[in-house]
Amino acid sequence: MGRRKIDELLLSAFGWVPARVALGVLTFFGFMNQFMVRVNLSVAIVAMVHQNKTVDEVQAQCTAEPQGSNNSNSLVVGTTEYQADALTKIIMQDAPEEKGLAWDEVTQGLVLASYYYGYTVTQVMGGRLAELYGTRFVFGGCILGSGIITLFTPLAARAHAGAAIALRVLLGLTGGVAWPSMHALLARWIPPLERPRFIAFAYFATTLSVTFTLPFCGLIIDWHGWDAAFYVTGGLCLSWCLLWFTLMHDSPSKHPRISREELEHIEMSVAAGGSSKKTGTAIPWRHISTSMPMWAIIVCDMGNTFGLSIYITQLPTYMRNVLGFSIKKNGLLSGLPFLCRYVGGVISSTVGDWLLSRGFLSIVNTRRIFSAIAMLGPTVVLVGVAYSGCDPALAVSLLCLSMFLNGAITTSQLVNHTDIAPNFSGTLFGISNTFASIASFISPLAVAAFIENEQTMSQWQKVFWMCVPIYAASEVFYLVFCSGSVQPWNYAGQHRRHAHDELSGPEATALQ
Template structure:
């Protein structure tokens, strides 16, 4: 029995590392609600039903103005991600994530008053400032890298990321229900602010940057986490030089970037435009819109756990390598929605039920991206996970801010079905291309630039991964009638 196995026997099944994952889940859900509730709010503010007291104002905003409101958040978000990765590395994820969520929650509480004073332009400013506070993704990557033993990285990381799916459901269904209640659309901003502020209190009391800083952690669990990280970091010095050249010349990083940008384009299309599509093309009222807008993301949330269980079995039984698992799940997350979106283009106008089923499936299956590509930054570089995640998030948020603007140009009348066909066709093409690139050049192997320069010099040439890449066509099956095509990266 190895030392690691002996330590595992003494570690509680539920420990502080699970609490940290739970806090990340809640934090990501709260920040997702703060991010996405605007997509229901703009529908309620322009086409919604007045509250019971009849005092909730409605606004006559054009489709272009609504697209500016929806995209303004991502302008701030794109600017914030890269600095957030550096700040996490410098000050720790606890402080950065706390202040980002706190300010975003307070801004959400001020939204109603800002819109009342200066209209849609004020809404854009508030959303832009909230985007600048969105530091969730780099902080979560760094926090998971600090707390997750290698053997539990996929399990704990995937669970934390399902907070995003929970937030999607709350943003769509919860916001719709609030808007159709006596609170009206202003209640959307207030409820999101309350959700974020409660998390801030819990995070301040229970969060910790590392296992070494935690106050309530047991000795066995601390030894497991600290020992595993020391082995994975190869006893790196506390202050490592950020390998900018290695990152910007890394083919796997660019392959991952293409997959993440494609996923961002497809998912943002649904997140930002689904309420408008259901309201305009299918003519659903506010309450029905909330239900059917949330249903795809509810399926997405459930499927996350299904994917997680399957991935856990595949890795535990060693039936699939981590690289093969990442590529398989990424293919499901990108190519399945692409196929469904293409099908939407050809569905007839009177087939409302089929449209709802296809929309639900296109979003639901895409949750495979959590295990497929979102955790891949930690694979490529555990030591610089926050920096890498910040870089990725900056560029994927450019896709997220462009999507509403492109849709605003393509869709001048939300009731015109043929204009939405162009939107779905474009998204399908982006999803298909992004996955092709990741299949060819993506990997889950930790890159050489993850180590310090001193450690890199210690590696012999044959120890460096991806020296040789070859395409193999091999017989498959006992009768030898089938063939399999594999892209293998091996050392000689």
């Protein structure tokens, strides 16, 4: 069946669905898959790594002493059965040779961080390729390559830690183009006032993916072993690619099922926001490198990503080694904060768009207020996490609150690239995410340095305290230097068109 015939069938069945809504659904599941293969190792590594001690010898600090012990320094909660269950499954694998991989704390940190070594390299390239050639090929190729690489991960891990690191670097190279390429699509497809909501729904599928992937992989590992976690997630990526390459179109004007009304609304709105149908061939590197609004985004992105990567890569380990949860319960509870982040993103973007469209706030003040919520909120809450002790309900609740507040990033830094230079938003996102990636691969190594092979509450308090000044300092810089106005260099290589003069009403007011 040809693509034209497929388009005709889809038009007759789903012609009532706005094209950009269908695009959002496709993008949602694409990001779900992309992040699934990125974070599956965070849960799998708990079962992959060999434990040198027996079940009785290896205990989480929160279950280290029996209740009623005279040791005043003991930390006790009623989760001993979870810890024993987790360690039994990790140590007593199906066969003697399956007891686990002999990776120490440093090796585990290197394996977890290696994704970001590759992820850093392709950020700018991904954004620029999508600006010039479209997101369909770039984003689709990212998921396709990631799925294939994931299928080979168990083989590489069993062969050698170096092979696993190399494959994770390659996975990072492939995944690095995802977010920047989607920002190029955002500038072409989504009206400016709808962008925070689109980011919250579609982009933040990555956050929802963490919520789903951690317990999902925990169950798969419990049922079929850690190899299966990679096979299942890799296979889901390949299945999604069939839909993406069949249904995706790079611009509204190329979409065969879009209504005339929706096409006119999108084209007029994105033009008013400073987007041009054709991107200039020359990137204004000098102006970008000296733009303080751009540096505000970069610094804020680095601070936010440093803290977030600790949540993503280290939370399952903290849940098991300190709070004493089983691998199944570990996955479920580790995912809850990210579910809260998704909910926070949807709520904050909806409220922010409402305030902006009604004229209650300017773009720059909207970005500042919600950025303060997203960055300073976790700064305060993490202090509480550091001293929550062995109350698992309190610890998980605080982590959930921290991530809920951080969801406001959808209405601030994460969309700010399209405010200041929509024609180069993919490239700008690639630049800022390149810097953020440096923070991403530093954070697991920093955690390993603080832990020093001692999985104790006091060591983890140092980890949480480490995040506090990083969140706070990066946010202060953003508040001082951010902007909500289109920068003159957005029109480099073009004749500036005052398309916003063609609009009237709240949309035009909000964009000026």
